[in-house]
Amino acid sequence: MANAPVKKVPIHLQSSQNRLLIKNGRVVNEDGMEDADVYIEDGIIKQVGRNLIIPGGTRTIDATGLLVMPGGIDPHTHFELEMMGAKTADDFYKGTRAAVAGGTTTIIDFVLPEKGQSLVEAYNHWRQKADNKVCCDYALHVGVTWWSPSVKKEMQQLVEEHGINSFKMFMAYKDAWMLNDYELCQVMETCVELKALPLIHAENGSIIARNTEKLLAAGVTGPEGHALSRDEEVEAEAVNRACVIANQMNSPLYIVHVMSKSAVQALRLARTRQKQPLFGETLAATIGTDGSHYGNACFRHAAAHVLSPPLRARDTPAAIVDALAHDDLQIIASDNCTFHEKDKELGKDNFSKIPNGVNGVEDRMAILWQKAVNTGAMDPCRFVAVSSAAAARAFHLWPRKGRVAEGADADLALWDPRRERTVSAHAHHHAVDFNIFEGTHVIGSPQYVIVNGRVCLDDGELRVVEGFGKFLPTPPAAPAAYGARERTSDASDAPPADTPSPRASPVYTNGTP
Numbered sequence: 001m002a003n004a005p006v007k008k009v010p011i012h013l014q015s016s017q018n019r020l021l022i023k024n025g026r027v028v029n030e031d032g033m034e035d036a037d038v039y040i041e042d043g044i045i046k047q048v049g050r051n052l053i054i055p056g057g058t059r060t061i062d063a064t065g066l067l068v069m070p071g072g073i074d075p076h077t078h079f080e081l082e083m084m085g086a087k088t089a090d091d092f093y094k095g096t097r098a099a100v101a102g103g104t105t106t107i108i109d110f111v112l113p114e115k116g117q118s119l120v121e122a123y124n125h126w127r128q129k130a131d132n133k134v135c136c137d138y139a140l141h142v143g144v145t146w147w148s149p150s151v152k153k154e155m156q157q158l159v160e161e162h163g164i165n166s167f168k169m170f171m172a173y174k175d176a177w178m179l180n181d182y183e184l185c186q187v188m189e190t191c192v193e194l195k196a197l198p199l200i201h202a203e204n205g206s207i208i209a210r211n212t213e214k215l216l217a218a219g220v221t222g223p224e225g226h227a228l229s230r231d232e233e234v235e236a237e238a239v240n241r242a243c244v245i246a247n248q249m250n251s252p253l254y255i256v257h258v259m260s261k262s263a264v265q266a267l268r269l270a271r272t273r274q275k276q277p278l279f280g281e282t283l284a285a286t287i288g289t290d291g292s293h294y295g296n297a298c299f300r301h302a303a304a305h306v307l308s309p310p311l312r313a314r315d316t317p318a319a320i321v322d323a324l325a326h327d328d329l330q331i332i333a334s335d336n337c338t339f340h341e342k343d344k345e346l347g348k349d350n351f352s353k354i355p356n357g358v359n360g361v362e363d364r365m366a367i368l369w370q371k372a373v374n375t376g377a378m379d380p381c382r383f384v385a386v387s388s389a390a391a392a393r394a395f396h397l398w399p400r401k402g403r404v405a406e407g408a409d410a411d412l413a414l415w416d417p418r419r420e421r422t423v424s425a426h427a428h429h430h431a432v433d434f435n436i437f438e439g440t441h442v443i444g445s446p447q448y449v450i451v452n453g454r455v456c457l458d459d460g461e462l463r464v465v466e467g468f469g470k471f472l473p474t475p476p477a478a479p480a481a482y483g484a485r486e487r488t489s490d491a492s493d494a495p496p497a498d499t500p501s502p503r504a505s506p507v508y509t510n511g512t513p
């Protein structure tokens with residue numbers, strides 16, 4: 001009917017998705033807990049407190065018995081990544097859908113250019129893959145997989161024009177993505193100039209290559225060869241070397257997927273001398289399972305556990321939980337990089353051809369709650385720190401993300417600490433038919449998950465919307481926050497008093513105290 005008058009509905013009668021009250025819950029942030037209600041409007045947290053004045057037409061969720069936490073932030077995913085002749089099974093829709101199902105409301109994926117490929121071109125390709133599919137907000141790290149003056153220029157362009165503030169380097173994957181030490185120096189120097197955060201995959205790729213040749217020559221071709229080619233000292237050596245290079249370049253450093261006790265030890269030692277912040281990240285896989293699966297007679301089973309660095313000895317999960325609890329590690333991610341059985345079978349006769357990667361984006365928070373909170377290793381505040389707030393700080397998303405506070409995005413996980421389930425590929429939301437946490441009984445999972453004010457997990461019912469999420473340009477560190485110092489020749493150049501501590505301090509907030 002042309003030109004019919006638009007019916008004006010009085011504001012108090014407008015029942016809209018965009019007004020939500022979360023009542024009777026217990027708000028948990030990294031620095032404290034309080035019994036408080038949370039009022040949300042237009043995707044933003046407007047009020048946190050008791051006896052709030054709420055307009056009519058507001059939906060109320062009774063959060064009695066639930067913990068109202070910032071939505072999880074997973075700073076390490078690989079959706080729709082093509083590597084080692086295969087493409088990861090979880091695309092940006094299925095991957096972020098699984099993320100939301102598990103309580104994660106922001107992911108950071110990796111743009112990984114081929115050697116010689118323009119970084120900006122690869123970035124644009126990732127945006128095209130992700131923008132119309134993501135169910136939650138996302139940001140991007142960009143991989144520096146080769147080096148030249150043009151790469152340096154494109155790094156600057158990505159920071160200044162595309163909201164990128166973190167770049168990834170590899171010390172492994174020889175001939176594919178690996179850089180030599182001189183190149184690592186140059187990339188880190190450029191990060192310091194751009195006030196961007198360098199991330200690194202720390203394993204000695206040359207030792208891995210030589211060990212692999214010898215193992216294959218000796219007839220060791222099964223998945224167990226993957227772990228044998230790169231033991232803990234191959235990881236710890238690279239962690240130490242990466243920290244030394246960062247220190248020499250006066251650069252902060254974020255070490256991804258720390259997988260072993262030896263690497264934690266190297267990180268702990270580096271912290272005593274590091275002048276700039278040093279972040280250690282681990283994975284849900286590292287605390288949720290171990291390297292005993294590489295000996296499984298079923299190739300599918302063993303190969304499904306192949307990632308780099310590999311899963312380690314049985315006593316590793318407890319040690320890594322302890323490191324997270326005591327701030328020797330700061331962040332838990334997933335490194336979700338899943339492959340279908342047919343793709344893992346590319347390495348049936350040669351373990352070095354097994355595409356690397358495991359699941360984790362859906363179960364990350366429940367596995368951490370089960371292995372760390374239910375065991376008494378950490379309290380809910382530390383859980384929020386390592387699963388959300390620390391990543392928000394490191395990548396300049398805090399306090400917009402990673403905190404339940406007025407003005408923050410309404411990304412929330414309403415956590416039921418009594419909600420029991422058994423993890424299984426039959427029930428998970430991943431695209432693959434294998435789950436490395438299969439059979440793990442977890443007590444604690446989200447009952448509601450709110451993404452930018454929309455209830456996307458509604459009393460256990462998943463109601464995500466493909467394309468609802470948006471790209472998050474992440475600004476460079478606030479100038480005062482970066483703490484970069486001119487190197488002096490004076491051997492006793494102890495860092496000046498105001499230098500941020502090497503721990504993941506709030507040095508990376510956007511200037512907010």
Ligand SMILES: C[C@@H](CNC(N)=O)C(=O)O
Pocket residue numbers: 078083201257306307308309335337356357358
């Ligand atoms: C490319 C990706 C593959 N996943 C893994 N950790 O093996 C990574 O190394 O982070």
Ligand SMILES: [Zn+2]
Pocket residue numbers: 201256257308309
């Ligand atoms: Zn890696």
Ligand SMILES: [Zn+2]
Pocket residue numbers: 298300301
């Ligand atoms: Zn099997």
Ligand SMILES: [Zn+2]
Pocket residue numbers: 076077078335337
């Ligand atoms: Zn990764």
